[in-house]
Amino acid sequence: MxxxxxxxxxxxxxxxxxxxxxxxxxxxxxxxxxxxxxxxxxxxxxxxxxxxxxxxxxxxxxxxxxxxxxxxxxxxxxxxxxxxxxxxxxxxxxxxxxxxxxxxxxxxxxxxxxxxxxxxxxxxxxxxxxxxxxxxxxxxxxxxxxxxxxxxxxxxxxxxxxxxxxxxxxxxxxxxxxxxxxxxxxxxxxxxxxxxxxxTLDSFAEKSRVGEGLFSKGCAACHSIGAGVRVGPDLEGVTLRRDHDWLMRYIRTPDRMLAEGDPIAVKLDQEYPTVRMPRFGLGEKDAADLISYLHAETLRLEELPREGSASDQAHNMDGKDTHGNDAAGHAH
Ligand code: HEC
Structure with a gap:
């Protein structure tokens, strides 16, 4: 087998x-x-x-x-x-x-x-x-x-x-x-x-930062982080608007959560009715790496001055825990 x-x-x-x-x-x-x-x-x-x-x-x-x-x-x-x-x-x-x-x-x-x-x-x-x-x-x-x-x-x-x-x-x-x-x-x-x-030949190629390679290969075609809705929701701030356990489960088994009637999964499905978030069969480590990458990117973006889109939900996170992730380390 x-x-x-x-x-x-x-x-x-x-x-x-x-x-x-x-x-x-x-x-x-x-x-x-x-x-x-x-x-x-x-x-x-x-x-x-x-x-x-x-x-x-x-x-x-x-x-x-x-x-x-x-x-x-x-x-x-x-x-x-x-x-x-x-x-x-x-x-x-x-x-x-x-x-x-x-x-x-x-x-x-x-x-x-x-x-x-x-x-x-x-x-x-x-x-x-x-x-x-x-x-x-x-x-x-x-x-x-x-x-x-x-x-x-x-x-x-x-x-x-x-x-x-x-x-x-x-x-x-x-x-x-x-x-x-x-x-x-x-x-x-x-x-x-x-x-x-x-x-270029390295568009979509593996990136070295933890979680980034997985993201660019498996997720970036449908999701941006901070550049707006693509096929699925913009994932900037997702680690602030959802809790960690929910994200772990959702990234690994979105289909099961939808079938179980999880209220957030149901609402997302209604907002994006045509395409469904795929089930990737990811292990816990990969899901956790993806979440830390999403979180690091969110923090990095919250620090940059952006016109007209001050995200109110995130201000309590500003200024701490920035890990020195600078714009130069980011290739998008
Ligand atoms: C084929 C397109 C597609 C791919 C590829 C994809 N997603 Fe999604 N994702 C969606 C859609 C569409 C939704 C909205 C829910 C739905 O309709 O199923 C979603 C929802 C989500 C959400 C919930 C967002 C929120 O606001 O709570 C997270 C988190 C997420 N995806 C993470 C990922 C990650 C991580 C990957 C890569 C491993 C990935 N997605 C790959 C289409 C995709």
Whole structure:
């Protein structure tokens, strides 16, 4: 028996195994079924004729009720989407296919897409269960249980027939470069560290400070600390507004607290109805490290002069226990 890995274990493994595994190789257009699918606007689209349509394609799988990895994968895909910029919708298409098409309706997919800022050129798709099943099998998503589904991207250039996989959980700038490199005319930028405007090779890479690496890898795609609401709430001050035990439990088992009717978890779920905080299978040490990082960041931010947003709840914390965390130690 294989023990169920924690999500971060799964991420580490996916990163080492799938950085860009050579498979699948060459696929001509006749390889793919021309499955009829429905996108988040309820439009009927054919997989080959309308979606691939001669373009560079990025394909992944998810489902709306997913308690763990899908939300994080989609949030990370949103970063790739942003970096690919205007080419998405032109010669690049992003195709996210539901693994529970019997449940996921276009209306729900539309709300989900919106929560992640998906627009032009990024399709969230559902369809007839048997047909979607055939398509996913062809695309190499052959897991027999939902919880085991792949979290990487299948990327390919329809014109050259070259297809491969790249990880969504490793270095995202490198993954973005893998996609662009499918275009034979793409020239990688001269400076190796700089792959694209706004995306450097160490964006999202592990950071050394306790908790920071975990945060940037597993949380930052959905949460900012002090830069406003993203997919989930801004976590600045969260260590002041919630107590430590509650945070420990919530970070480790948000789904269970919601199911138990914990009043704060229920309220948060109502405020953020479309995307759910994932369950990561984190151990106590990791959760505690994340909390100390959130707290250190909160204290650091409270010290900085900010316009118009004096947070009243935090003044009793000002001026003490600052650990000398200075702005220079922080990379965001
Ligand atoms: C896929 C997006 C996503 C990811 C990734 C994510 N969260 Fe969340 N988080 C949410 C959402 C959405 C909520 C609001 C509750 C809900 O709807 O489930 C939330 C709520 C929270 C809260 C409660 C905030 C409050 O005001 O009380 C904490 C704490 C939190 N997340 C911490 C984390 C940490 C730590 C990580 C990384 C290990 C993380 N989250 C990763 C989406 C995410």
């Amino acid at each position: 294989i023990r169920r890995r924690s999500l971060f274990g799964a991420i580490a493994l996916a990163t080492t195994l799938a950085a860009t595994s050579a498979l699948p190789g060459r696929w001509g257009l006749d390889y793919f079924p021309n499955t009829s699918l429905l996108d988040q606007e309820g439009q009927e689209l054919r997989f080959v004729d309308d979606l691939l349509d001669g373009r560079i394609a990025v394909v992944n799988f998810f489902y709306l009720d997913c308690p763990d990895i899908c939300g994080l994968a989609t949030a990370r895909m949103a970063k790739v989407y942003e970096w690919l910029g205007e080419r998405v919708g032109e010669d690049i298409v992003i195709i996210s296919i539901s693994l529970t098409p019997e449940r996921d309706t276009p209306e729900e997919l539309a709300a989900y897409a919106e929560a992640f800022g998906a627009g032009e050129g990024w399709y969230f798709l559902t369809g007839e269960p048997e047909e979607v099943e055939e398509l996913r099998y062809k695309l190499g998503e052959r897991s027999t249980r939902l919880s085991d589904h792949r979290s990487d991207m299948l990327i390919g250039n329809v014109a050259t027939g070259e297809w491969r996989r790249t990880s969504l959980m490793g270095n995202l700038a490198a993954a973005t470069a893998d996609i662009l490199a499918l275009d034979p005319d793409w020239e990688p930028p001269r400076t190796p560290a700089k792959v694209l405007d706004g995306a």
